[in-house]
Amino acid sequence: xxxxxxxxxxxxxxxxxxxxxxxxxxxxxxFAFDSPESFAEKISxxxxxxxxxxxxxxxxxxxxxxxxALEKTEDALITSSxxxxxxxxxxxxxxxxxxxxxxxxxxxxxxKLIENILARFGVEFDFVDGTNLNSIRDAIKTNTKVIYLESxxxxxxxxxxxxxxxxxxxxxxxTSIIDNSHCSPIxxxxxxxxxxxxxxxxxxxxxxxxxxxxxxICGSEALIRPMFQREFMTFGPIISPLEAxxxxxxxxxxxxxxxxxxATAMKIAQYLEKHPRVSKVYHPLLPSSxxxxxxxxxxxxxxxxxxxxxxxxNTTEMNTFCSHLKKFLLGVSWGGYExxxxxxYPFYDRLDQNTPSVPFNFIRFYIGLEDFEYLKSxxxxxxxxx
Ligand SMILES: *Cc1c(COP(=O)(O)O)cnc(C)c1O
Numbered sequence: 429x430x431x432x433x434x435x436x437x438x439x440x441x442x443x444x445x446x447x448x449x450x451x452x453x454x455x456x457x458x459f460a461f462d463s464p465e466s467f468a469e470k471i472s473x474x475x476x477x478x479x480x481x482x483x484x485x486x487x488x489x490x491x492x493x494x495x496x497a498l499e500k501t502e503d504a505l506i507t508s509s510x511x512x513x514x515x516x517x518x519x520x521x522x523x524x525x526x527x528x529x530x531x532x533x534x535x536x537x538x539x540k541l542i543e544n545i546l547a548r549f550g551v552e553f554d555f556v557d558g559t560n561l562n563s564i565r566d567a568i569k570t571n572t573k574v575i576y577l578e579s580x581x582x583x584x585x586x587x588x589x590x591x592x593x594x595x596x597x598x599x600x601x602x603t604s605i606i607d608n609s610h611c612s613p614i615x616x617x618x619x620x621x622x623x624x625x626x627x628x629x630x631x632x633x634x635x636x637x638x639x640x641x642x643x644x645i646c647g648s649e650a651l652i653r654p655m656f657q658r659e660f661m662t663f664g665p666i667i668s669p670l671e672a673x674x675x676x677x678x679x680x681x682x683x684x685x686x687x688x689x690x691a692t693a694m695k696i697a698q699y700l701e702k703h704p705r706v707s708k709v710y711h712p713l714l715p716s717s718x719x720x721x722x723x724x725x726x727x728x729x730x731x732x733x734x735x736x737x738x739x740x741x742n743t744t745e746m747n748t749f750c751s752h753l754k755k756f757l758l759g760v761s762w763g764g765y766e767x768x769x770x771x772x773y774p775f776y777d778r779l780d781q782n783t784p785s786v787p788f789n790f791i792r793f794y795i796g797l798e799d800f801e802y803l804k805s806x807x808x809x810x811x812x813x814x
Pocket of ligand 1: 509510511512514535578581582607609610628629630631632641642643761
């Protein structure tokens, strides 16, 4: 289905609400039934009917249809956060005694889910270098049920060979799950490679305005329907109808926003690569990236994330650099309109924190919707201060 159709019309049954262009916010917790018979019939199939907003809500349902279509899957679930989507997708596929293989350096809370919570319920796990198919293959055990990917991950952007991973999963009857937040559905559709379940932090590009936290899970009806009946209805991580309508508004410009960030971030990456005070640039679609060919074969763009190692001798110099950045806000998250950065040197030598997995001079930038020259001159100012 054309992207324009999905973003502008799909799921919007306007004749049901006065031909209103904008979808109504159906802010209700529950729905009434015409008769006791219809009550009994509908409640036996909560997946398809409107009974209670923890299950289905018409405003959320419009969003659900669009998200499923964006990832080319049969259905989708909308959750209250990206980590709720990750948690539900993973737990839905595992029982005590099963084994999960996860790429090293996944999103922090995904790692904590596996290490701290699933382990308590008797799930075994291994974190492996996802850039090497052999290390994935070597980690497979007879009880392996899930291979969890994040391609690229959101800090250092390691890419996994999705075709190769899917071949391994199919051979061993393992469910593949991927966190596709980094690329968004605009630049990568993992279903095209045969991945089973796709999750996103919708907080990032899908909403795109830094004002709603949500997640999505996309997959076949055969996977999504039982997940809805069991984990989704039991854990109950829903977004409100009002938030769904805000995300629908955000989605109207998904294509424009993600492409703008991507184009500006590519120019910023090229600028940084040439600057003498930058020692390394992380961007999977720069020809200098060691994974350039693989990345190019599965992603049509990278989005707004770019990381660097600054040519700084010590944390004082890092501090000088950061204090000269005026247009980038220091903050977590990404995918909104505003450019952001996260330095890692403040976490070094702190007793209450683990030493980061990246060097002290590492900084992750998110390039938002601002103009290239505007952002470049801010970076230049900070780099030239060194
Ligand atoms: C932000 C993020 C998450 C978690 O999403 P929330 O919406 O914050 O719960 C998961 N995966 C990746 C790659 C992320 O960047």
